[in-house]
Amino acid sequence: MKILSIETSCDDTGTTIFEAKGGIQNASFKVLADNSNSQIKIHIPYGGVYPMLAKREHTKNLPILLKASLREAKLDKRNRKNKKNKPPVDAIAVTYGPGLEIALWAGITFAQDLAQKWDVPLIPVNHMEGHIVSIFGKNNIEKNERKFKISKLKTPILSLLVSGGHTQLVLSKKWMEYEIIGESVDDAVGEAFDKVARMIGLPYPGGPQISKLAEEARLQNKKRGIKLPRPMLHSKNFNFSFSGLKTAVLYLIREIAPNGKLTKKQKRDIALEFENAAIECLTYKTAKAIDKYKIKTLIVSGGVAANKHLKNEMLKVTGHAKGWAGKKIKLLFPTRELSTDNSLMIGIAGYLRFIKQKGKFGPVQSVKANGRLRLS
Numbered sequence: 167m168k169i170l171s172i173e174t175s176c177d178d179t180g181t182t183i184f185e186a187k188g189g190i191q192n193a194s195f196k197v198l199a200d201n202s203n204s205q206i207k208i209h210i211p212y213g214g215v216y217p218m219l220a221k222r223e224h225t226k227n228l229p230i231l232l233k234a235s236l237r238e239a240k241l242d243k244r245n246r247k248n249k250k251n252k253p254p255v256d257a258i259a260v261t262y263g264p265g266l267e268i269a270l271w272a273g274i275t276f277a278q279d280l281a282q283k284w285d286v287p288l289i290p291v292n293h294m295e296g297h298i299v300s301i302f303g304k305n306n307i308e309k310n311e312r313k314f315k316i317s318k319l320k321t322p323i324l325s326l327l328v329s330g331g332h333t334q335l336v337l338s339k340k341w342m343e344y345e346i347i348g349e350s351v352d353d354a355v356g357e358a359f360d361k362v363a364r365m366i367g368l369p370y371p372g373g374p375q376i377s378k379l380a381e382e383a384r385l386q387n388k389k390r391g392i393k394l395p396r397p398m399l400h401s402k403n404f405n406f407s408f409s410g411l412k413t414a415v416l417y418l419i420r421e422i423a424p425n426g427k428l429t430k431k432q433k434r435d436i437a438l439e440f441e442n443a444a445i446e447c448l449t450y451k452t453a454k455a456i457d458k459y460k461i462k463t464l465i466v467s468g469g470v471a472a473n474k475h476l477k478n479e480m481l482k483v484t485g486h487a488k489g490w491a492g493k494k495i496k497l498l499f500p501t502r503e504l505s506t507d508n509s510l511m512i513g514i515a516g517y518l519r520f521i522k523q524k525g526k527f528g529p530v531q532s533v534k535a536n537g538r539l540r541l542s
């Protein structure tokens with residue numbers, strides 16, 4: 167079947183068209199078209215995503231991206247014999263939460279209009295399930311066929327979801343069933359990266375910038391005189407807290423640079439210690455959950471999954487570090503392109519949901535945005 171998928175939960179607009187077959191256990195995808203637009207440059211002056219602007223950009227770009235995708239997939243009017251026919255798309259998948267509600271609505275209303283016009287089912291997709299299944303996506307630049315065997319993924323599966331809006335540890339005793347066993351009680355880890363970056367004068371989005379500075383500092387391998395806290399590291403549950411860490415950076419800056427002007431060395435020191443602290447919190451709780459639930463597969467996804475230090479630490483936790491003689495568990499990361507928001511992952515989740523629900527979905531107009539939607 168051919169699926170069109172749409173993503174507008176934050177500041178990325180995306181439309182993907184692919185051919186899917188094989189059912190849940192043996193799904194395979196052939197990407198026919200994949201088009202996206204990042205709004206990062208537009209939001210830079212605001213130091214974060216400005217919701218009204220995000221909505222305006224999604225609404226403006228969706229018809230343009232759809233047109234490009236239909237043409238790329240050779241499903242546009244020029245490539246159809248009967249010009250009056252609708253394109254041969256069998257279903258539309260759209261993100262309905264979590265995210266910025268006003269941005270989600272831009273995608274939902276667009277998808278609803280199309281689903282009605284083309285008379286196809288509308289599959290509402292949880293953005294976080296999209297991040298989990300993003301590990302199955304092929305690098306979207308290469309349009310090769312991608313097959314995967316879900317039946318080969320050993321359960322229980324643990325997913326560490328780390329993005330600008332979420333920090334969650336999700337347990338799946340069975341594939342596509344979710345229990346949130348831990349999450350941030352305040353800021354998401356990506357949000358903390360972005361806020362600390364702003365404090366030390368780096369542009370939005372700060373995650374990659376902090377990570378770059380931290381890597382430079384790590385390579386220098388010098389002794390650094392600063393120490394930041396690891397909030398909730400030894401709490402009994404699997405929760406996280408990043409707001410206190412961010413405030414500790416603020417106080418540290420006031421102490422070492424009362425005039426607010428940090429030297430390049432000070433910025434590097436802060437970036438390194440902040441990254442070490444944040445990633446240590448994620449790693450420690452993940453390792454604890456792996457032990458407690460006897461996890462066989464670990465998935466790490468979301469924007470922060472692009473972080474190199476996080477990847478290295480997760481390799482250690484799952485037994486893939488050099489010299490480890492113990493038992494290894496499977497570790498899966500999405501490709502770099504698919505770690506941040508994209509419509510390909512929404513399409514994959516949409517196809518799996520379509521099969522699981524045997525193609526039965528409510529009326530198109532019943533799909534509503536839910537900014538606080540949770541996995542269950």
Ligand code: KG4
Nearest residue numbers: 329330331356373374469470472473506507
């Ligand atoms: O999943 P995503 O694209 O959007 C949300 O759903 O939030 O994640 C974006 C977040 C931002 O906070 C960004 O700073 C962070 O991911 N990020 C990183 C890195 N690359 C992106 N954080 C740390 N290190 C990175 N290399």
Ligand code: ZN
Nearest residue numbers: 329468506507
């Ligand atoms: Zn996301």
